[in-house]
Amino acid sequence: xxxxxxxxxxxxxxFALSGVLVLTILNILLQNIPTKIQTAGDELLKLNSSExxxxxxxxxxxxxxxxxxxxxxxxxxxxxxxxGLMLESNSKCDIKAEGxxxxxxxxxxLFPIIMLFGIxxxxxxxxxxxxxxxxxxIIASGILLLLISHKNFEVxxxxxxxxxxxxxxxxxxIGLIGLVVLDKFLGNFLPNDISNMGLLLSGGIxxxxxxxxxxxxxxxxxxxxxxxxxxxxxx
Amino acid sequence: MFEFFNQPEVIKTIVTIGSMALFFVGLFxxxxxxxxxxxxxxxxxxxxALFLLFIGLMYKKSFLAPILSDGQTGFTNMNDPIPHAMxxxxxxxxxxxxxxxxxxxxxxxxxxxxxxIDEMTSLRH
Amino acid sequence: MTGILILVTFVGLVVIAFASIxxxxxxxxxxxxxxxxxxxxxxxxxxxxxxxxxxxxxxxAGISSLIxxxxxxxxxxxx
Numbered sequence: 114x115x116x117x118x119x120x121x122x123x124x125x126x127x128f129a130l131s132g133v134l135v136l137t138i139l140n141i142l143l144q145n146i147p148t149k150i151q152t153a154g155d156e157l158l159k160l161n162s163s164e165x166x167x168x169x170x171x172x173x174x175x176x177x178x179x180x181x182x183x184x185x186x187x188x189x190x191x192x193x194x195x196x197g198l199m200l201e202s203n204s205k206c207d208i209k210a211e212g213x214x215x216x217x218x219x220x221x222x223l224f225p226i227i228m229l230f231g232i233x234x235x236x237x238x239x240x241x242x243x244x245x246x247x248x249x250x251i252i253a254s255g256i257l258l259l260l261i262s263h264k265n266f267e268v269x270x271x272x273x274x275x276x277x278x279x280x281x282x283x284x285x286x287i288g289l290i291g292l293v294v295l296d297k298f299l300g301n302f303l304p305n306d307i308s309n310m311g312l313l314l315s316g317g318i319x320x321x322x323x324x325x326x327x328x329x330x331x332x333x334x335x336x337x338x339x340x341x342x343x344x345x346x347x348x
Numbered sequence: 349m350f351e352f353f354n355q356p357e358v359i360k361t362i363v364t365i366g367s368m369a370l371f372f373v374g375l376f377x378x379x380x381x382x383x384x385x386x387x388x389x390x391x392x393x394x395x396x397a398l399f400l401l402f403i404g405l406m407y408k409k410s411f412l413a414p415i416l417s418d419g420q421t422g423f424t425n426m427n428d429p430i431p432h433a434m435x436x437x438x439x440x441x442x443x444x445x446x447x448x449x450x451x452x453x454x455x456x457x458x459x460x461x462x463x464x465i466d467e468m469t470s471l472r473h
Numbered sequence: 474m475t476g477i478l479i480l481v482t483f484v485g486l487v488v489i490a491f492a493s494i495x496x497x498x499x500x501x502x503x504x505x506x507x508x509x510x511x512x513x514x515x516x517x518x519x520x521x522x523x524x525x526x527x528x529x530x531x532x533x534a535g536i537s538s539l540i541x542x543x544x545x546x547x548x549x550x551x552x
Binding site for chain 2: 474475476477479480483484486487490491493494499502503506509510513516517520521522523524525528529532533536537540541543544545547548
């Protein structure tokens with residue numbers, strides 16, 4: 114192990130000492146937490162039955178903390194913009210190696226199944242574990258499978274631009290409609306009875322917003338993956 | 349022996365020590381490695397350790413996951429859903445920042461051909 | 474039963490993470506990094522958090538490892 118000669122012993126001993134100190138202090142502090150604390154989550158679970166959605170984590174992400182999800186989508190957009198700026202090129206990409214014939218046949222069989230699974234996870238996000246982020250990334254991995262097995266496959270730019278723009282604008286529009294109708298940004302203005310809990314059409318605007326988030330995340334991830342794989346000249 | 353390991357204090361101790369050990373493994377990699385991509389990998393390991401600590405401390409043994417199953421009607425005896433929502437956001441943002449950093453490293457290699465951090469001295473003169 | 478499962482998984486996770494950092498070739502480091510993602514998915518599932526486990530499985534073992542593999546390809550290192 115050649116790294117032992119480059120690191121001086123004072124650094125390693127100070128490192129080990131600080132590690133032991135942090136561990137003992139944390140261990141002593143955490144033993145004294147009482148086992149029944151009244152957290153904010155208990156009150157939220159009681160409030161959750163007024164929304165009529167079976168998945169409590171979905172209603173926290175989309176409805177009770179919906180503004181944070183809007184900020185997270187903005188961060189993803191800026192990251193995708195930065196990657197596209199650094200790795201994009203105008204010259205025609207000239208891939209010299211194509212996939213094996215086994216890979217081509219298998220990817221044609223697997224691609225519809227992966228897309229179907231991704232859309233299922235995205236739409237049933239308020240009834241079972243899943244949601245917009247997970248479904249979008251599954252769709253991007255399906256497109257990745259086609260990108261590495263065929264030589265001339267490319268997702269066209271205009272499709273991704275229009276999908277992202279429409280999804281981002283309609284998120285803010287739904288929030289503004291809630292502001293006009295109910296005096297609350299991202300208020301729930303569609304019918305959401307508790308008697309519908311467990312059905313597909315329940316919870317008001319919560320499934321609609323999660324599908325919009327899923328479309329935006331899926332198209333951004335596809336763009337990031339395509340920029341990383343295809344680059345000018347040296348593939 | 350099984351009853352000893354299932355007490356809540358013992359589980360909290362194991363979670364704290366284990367995730368802090370993973371954090372220090374990542375910190376060790378950040379301080380001693382010389383290749384640029386391995387530094388990014390150490391940062392990702394440190395983030396995973398923090399997520400494990402966050403969710404492991406709010407684990408109560410006899411409670412259920414915060415989703416309504418078939419036979420239930422009310423939201424009682426469930427885990428806390430707020431830490432799950434925050435960690436979901438944090439995982440996605442961590443991945444986005446990592447992708448941006450790796451694309452910068454690739455561009456720097458295409459410009460100058462160096463990946464060892466001891467040789468990147470172009471700002472020193 | 475769950476206490477012993479958590480203990481064994483944590484020990485395996487720390488050993489795999491340490492082995493991933495001190496490898497000499499970059500390709501071996503990336504494959505062991507995927508093992509860290511797998512161990513953390515098992516732990517999230519034991520802590521009864523299904524949404525977080527699904528997100529970590531898709532992003533940590535899917536997209537994050539793909540980013541490092543693409544960096545390996547563009548940097549010109551032999552696998």
